[in-house]
Amino acid sequence: MSEAYVHGYHPRENERLQDQAGTLVDLLHCDTSYPPGSVVLEAGCGVGAQTVTLAARSPGARFTSIDVSAVSLAQAERATRSAGLTNVQFQQADIFALPFAPESFDHVFVCFVLEHLSRPVEALTILKGLLRPTGTITFIEGDHGSTYFHPDSSAAHKAIQCLVDLQRLAGGNSLIGRQLYPIMVEAGLEAVRVSPRMVYVDSSKPALVDGFTRKTFTAMIEGVRESAIDAGMATPEAFDAGIRDLYRTAEADGVFCYTFFKGVGEKNGRG
C-alpha cells in the first residue's frame, strides 16, 4: 500500500468520522440489531465511529471489534467506555491474518472498510469462514461516484475525482458501494440483498446541510487537498474552486446527493 492518504488514519479526520456517524446513524443502522447472546465480529472498527451505535443497539450481544491500528483502537475503546458500554472487547488484528478459529462468530459487521482493501473478495471469503453455519455478514460502504449536486460543477467533480484517484493509488476503491452485490456473490455468500441508503440534502434540512454536505463530505474532499496537489492531480486554484463549489451546494438553493450501500448476506442461505 502506498503512502497516499487513506481516510480514517489521520488524527484530524477522526472528528469528521465521529460527526458522520452521528448524522447518519438512523439511515445506516436502523435495521441492524443482533439477538441477545450473539457473538459478533466488527472487522475494521477504526476509531469506534460505528462501534458505539452497533453495541448500544444490541445490548445483549457480545462484540469483538478489531482494527489494524492500535491508535484507533485506543480511541474506539475510550468512545465505548464513555458511552457506558460493556459488551465490546477490542483486539488489534489484520483482516488478512485474523487470530480466530473458523466458525467463531454468529455474525460479522463491516463498515467503511472494503473501500480501503485491494482484495475485497479475499477479505469477504476469510470473514465468511469465521461465521457459524447460520451466520450473517453485513457490509456498509459509500460510493463517491454517487455524488451529484445543484448547482452542478465540473470543478467540484474534479476535486472529488482526486480522492477517488488517491484511493485507487492506495489500493482502495471509492466506487465500491455499487459493487457490493457482485462482490458478495463472488465471495460465495447466499441470499445477498443490497439496499441503497441515499442522503438527500436540501436547505429544509439544516442539520444535514451542515453535518453531511459541509462537515462530512466536503471536509473529506478538503482533507486530500495537499495529497492531490502533491500528486499533480490538481492545481491549488482548481482544487480550491472545486471545494468552493461544493460549499456552494450547501447554500439556500443548493442540493446535495450521496448514496451509501448496505449489503447483508448469509453463509449458507438458511439464516
Next chain:
Amino acid sequence: MSEAYVHGYHPRENERLQDQAGTLVDLLHCDTSYPPGSVVLEAGCGVGAQTVTLAARSPGARFTSIDVSAVSLAQAERATRSAGLTNVQFQQADIFALPFAPESFDHVFVCFVLEHLSRPVEALTILKGLLRPTGTITFIEGDHGSTYFHPDSSAAHKAIQCLVDLQRLAGGNSLIGRQLYPIMVEAGLEAVRVSPRMVYVDSSKPALVDGFTRKTFTAMIEGVRESAIDAGMATPEAFDAGIRDLYRTAEADGVFCYTFFKGVGEKNGRG
C-alpha cells in the same frame, strides 16, 4: 422549441413509457392519493402512463388531465377506458395557456413534464394560481445525471450525455430532478418537501433488470441514437459502444442506479 427529439411524442416511445409506469408505480406513487370529492388537475398527462395509476388510487377524486398533444390525449383516454376508470376527463391544453379559472383545483399533479419546459418556474407559478388556498401540488421528475452503474463505462456516460444535450437543445433540462426543491421554493410554494426515489437494480431483481435497466433506461438512450449522430454528438461506433455497455450492466454481475425525485408543496403552507 427546436425539432430535436423530445421523448413521449414518438409512437414507439409510448410502449416504453407504459412499461416504465408499470415497473415504477409503487416507488413513485405509493404516497399519492386524494380524498373523495377532490378536484385534481393532472398537467401534461401524455399517453396516460401515470393517469391510470393516479385515478385508480383515488377513485373518489375527479381528475382533469390535460396535454398539448391530441394524439397522446386520445391514447390516454383509451388507456383509462380500458382500465374501467370513469373519474378522468381529458382536455387539450397548453400549460402556459390554461383554460381554467384561478383556484379551480384542490390539487395539481405533474409527472415527467418539467424536464421538457424551458420556463419551469413560470409553469409552477401558473399552476399554483389554479390551486385553492389549501391546495397541494406534486411533481415527479427524473434526473439523468443521477445515473451510475457497474461496470462503470465512460462510453455509456457519453451516450447518456447525448440525451442530456439533446434535451437542453430542445429547451428542456434532464437534470431537473435534483433541482425540484429550489424551483418549487422559487415559485413561492410553501412547506416544500422533496424526497428521492432511487431505483437500485442488481440481478436479484430480474423484473427491474429487464423492466428498468433494459427496457426503460437503455431503451430511452437508444431512442436518441439517430438524433445524436445527426447532431454530431457521437459517432455511430461510440454511441453503440455506450449502449452495449449499458446493456452490460444488466448482466448477472451488473448494477444499475437511477433516481427520481418527488416534491410536494402547498399553496399557503396550511394544507
